[in-house]
Amino acid sequence: METISQIPLEYYLALSAIIFSIGVIGVLTRRNAIIIFMCIELMLNAVNLTLVGFSTFLGDTSGQIFVFFVMAVAAAEAAVGLAIVLALFRNNKTIYVDEINLLKW
């Protein structure tokens, strides 16, 4: 069978792992809620890359359809999450997560 690319799947998985870890570091270290939000998008994208990689190498569409659904859920999450950030800012005048301690005992 005709072959096209010489990049093995592991390289894509490694790229995805690096991007995911960068996203995790961002969520754990940043204080700005919007930047934490963007880091969550980074992690979602890293997982998408893994799914697309496996989908392509296995020749199965299911992975890419899953990515389609992940994107739709991410869009919904962005709408609701940013609305929550807006409501939070309106009430507390801050979006730094360490200053929001309503549920902290």
Next chain:
Amino acid sequence: MELSSFLFYLLGALAIASAASTVMSRNPVASAMSLVLHFFMLAGVYLTLQAQFIAVLQVLVYAGAIMVLIIFVIMLLNLGDEEKLREKSSLRRSVGTGLGIALLTQLGLALLASNTDLTMLTAKSVEVGMVNAIGMDLFTNYLFAFEAITLLLLVAVMGALILARRPNSNEKIGSEA
């Protein structure tokens, strides 16, 4: 070096660099712009995987819709740089970075231990990335999930409207005051 490998390394390096810049830059707008660049680079990586439909969706949905929403909120809140506020705890920063690096090590070890044996793209791989194949599968096997996602988006839009609504003078949403 073959062009596709070169493109993968270039796009991958730029994707990692822009992701790091997203996490590290002080200004939220600069952060968001780095994220836009990251999404474009990732769309390029999808193209090296022959996933054309997903690459287009990546640019349209992520770099287009979601990032416009995020930048809109940043502008609306009119946030200043984070650098004016002194970083309160370097402890949290170092612990967070340490945990992230631990996770990366673990993922790397898992990757080294596995052998997927998948090194070649076949003619099937190209076919799979086309709108044709994805559409056929989406509207037959995954039709229920597709319809369910429309409902999810509707609920999300309504939820966003209710959450972001300006509260009445005698009522405050999300606070006990």
